[in-house]
Amino acid sequence: MKKTLLCMMTFALLTWLVPVGGLLLAEAPLPDAPLTSPAATPAPGTAADSGAAATPVPDASPDADSLRVLDEATGEILTVSARDYRIGAAAAELPADWPDEAIKAQMVAAWSYALFQQQQARAAGQAHDLSADPARRQGFMTREVLESYWGVDFEANYARLAALADQVDGWVVQWQGAPAACCYHASSCGHTEASQNVWTESLAYLQGVDSPWDTAADGWEVTVTYTVQQMTDALQLNFADRGLDLSGEPADWFGAPTLTAAGYVASQPVAGAELTGTELRGALGLRSAAFTVVYADRTFSVTTHGYGHGVGLSQWGARGMALEGKRCADILAWYYPGTTLVQP
Numbered sequence: 392m393k394k395t396l397l398c399m400m401t402f403a404l405l406t407w408l409v410p411v412g413g414l415l416l417a418e419a420p421l422p423d424a425p426l427t428s429p430a431a432t433p434a435p436g437t438a439a440d441s442g443a444a445a446t447p448v449p450d451a452s453p454d455a456d457s458l459r460v461l462d463e464a465t466g467e468i469l470t471v472s473a474r475d476y477r478i479g480a481a482a483a484e485l486p487a488d489w490p491d492e493a494i495k496a497q498m499v500a501a502w503s504y505a506l507f508q509q510q511q512a513r514a515a516g517q518a519h520d521l522s523a524d525p526a527r528r529q530g531f532m533t534r535e536v537l538e539s540y541w542g543v544d545f546e547a548n549y550a551r552l553a554a555l556a557d558q559v560d561g562w563v564v565q566w567q568g569a570p571a572a573c574c575y576h577a578s579s580c581g582h583t584e585a586s587q588n589v590w591t592e593s594l595a596y597l598q599g600v601d602s603p604w605d606t607a608a609d610g611w612e613v614t615v616t617y618t619v620q621q622m623t624d625a626l627q628l629n630f631a632d633r634g635l636d637l638s639g640e641p642a643d644w645f646g647a648p649t650l651t652a653a654g655y656v657a658s659q660p661v662a663g664a665e666l667t668g669t670e671l672r673g674a675l676g677l678r679s680a681a682f683t684v685v686y687a688d689r690t691f692s693v694t695t696h697g698y699g700h701g702v703g704l705s706q707w708g709a710r711g712m713a714l715e716g717k718r719c720a721d722i723l724a725w726y727y728p729g730t731t732l733v734q735p
Contacts, residue, residue, distance in 0.1 A: 458505055461519040464526050468519045471531070477502055477556040478549070479531040483523075484575075485706060487541070487548040490713035493706070495555050496722040497575070499562045499732070500704050506563060506570035559719065561735035564727055566596055571730050573723075576699025577706050578608035580681035582653040583726065584701035589669060589680075596727045597702055599653045604711020605697060611707075613678055614694040622691050626661065629674035633664040641691070645684045655680045655701060669700075703727065 458476055460469045471479070480501035481494050509520040523530030528540065534549070541548050564571045572594065574586070579602045586597035605611060617625070619641050626635055637644065639662070646660030648668070656668030668680035679697040686692075704726040712722050720732050 455506065458509060458521060459519040460531055461522045462526075463522055463524040469533070473502065474553070474556050474560065475534070476505060476531065477559065478552045479525070479533060479537070480505070481552055481556075482537055482540075482548075483525075483528050483530055483532045487544070487552065489710055491555055492713035492717065492719045492722065493709040494552065495559050495719040496704065496709045496713075497706060498556055499559050499564060499719065499723060500573040500575050500727075502559075502562070503564040503570050503573040504575075507572045510570065561733075562719075563733045564723055565731045565733050566594075566727075566729070571596060571727060573727060574700070574703030575706060575726075576697075576701055576703065578602075578605040578611055578697045578699065579701045579705045579708065580654045580679060580696040581605055583703065583705055583708075584651065584653045584655050584680075586702050588651045588653075588655065588657065589700050589702050596729045598728075600725060600728065602705045602708040602726075604708045605705050607711060608698070608707035610678070610698060612694060612696055614692055615675075615677070617675070617691040617693070619689055619691070625674050629670070630661075630664060630666065633666070635661070636663040641689070642686045645686070645691075648683075653681075653701065654696075656682060659684075 456473050458471045458473075460471050460476075461467075462469055477498040481498045484497055484501065485494055505521055512520045521530065525531055525533045525536045528536070532540065537549060538545050564573050566572075574597060576583075581601070581603060583599045583602050585593070585599045587593040622641070622644075623637055626637065644662045648656045648659040651657045651668075656671065658665050658667055659671060660666075661671070668682070671677070672680040672682070675693060677693060677695050679695040679699065679701065681696045681701070683694050684691060685694070704722070708726070709722045712725065717725075723730070723732055
């Protein structure tokens with residue numbers, strides 16, 4: 392991100408929270424769910440954003456061959472090779488039977504994002520570069536976890552991902568000569584979102600592109616319902632200090648939203664307060680900030696399109712492009728326009 396820690400820290404300031412856990416948990420599959428929906432990156436941030444206590448590391452320097460990954464479950468800092476990280480990150484993000492070129496694009500995006508995070512973490516003297524929860528299949532999976540998760544399919548799946556990882560060995564997406572913040576998500580609303588509409592920093596290569604393949608994603612359109620009491624509780628819990636007035640008719644609580652160019656909710660009047668789409672997404676536990684709210688029969692129905700923050704590479708979009716014959720490099724160039732794909 393233009394190689395400056397200042398931009399990085401600015402970007403991290405607006406990482407939004409969700410009930411019960413941070414953004415990483417909200418974007419990832421549930422621990423016991425089948426891995427049919429991909430996960431996604433949190434906002435780019437330093438290792439300090441994980442909430443764990445940081446241990447200064449004197450004289451630390453970036454290492455393009457390995458990462459220091461904090462296992463959130465055990466507190467152990469793992470030293471993970473580039474190859475193992477590409478395999479473990481792709482396995483945590485995508486089903487093993489997805490098209491080769493989509494998996495390769497995910498591997499390169501994840502590795503580029505990891506190198507970006509590594510630069511920021513080590514410049515700040517942090518003890519680890521990234522955080523993950525391998526046992527819960529979030530962010531990265533170790534070989535041991537994969538053996539348990541894949542069972543009898545382990546050997547075949549691991550061999551396939553290892554071969555794909557070797558094909559993209561050393562590939563990095565760069566922006567102005569440094570690793571790019573290659574954010575990714577499961578599926579967009581049909582057009583990916585601009586970075587500044589989710590966080591704070593406007594990045595030239597994260598300004599949004601058409602992603603029509605996403606409408607074929609599993610669970611692309613989902614409707615959840617809330618009773619009046621459930622909606623009241625959620626709004627009061629999250630926005631008690633925002634001057635909400637819930638004394639009127641529930642039918643009048645939600646006004647007409649303002650949308651971003653991509654179609655996500657930028658802001659929405661709610662009971663006299665002006666709330667952002669990302670705030671409401673967090674408060675209501677929604678899959679996406681591309682949503683509509685309808686009230687009828689004492690029930691709020693909220694319909695979302697897509698899954699994730701919507702910034703950067705759409706994993707379902709990458710799948711659709713791969714099925715159309717597009718290569719890994721084509722996919723990365725589409726979702727990170729203006730970047731350079733460095734290959735050894």
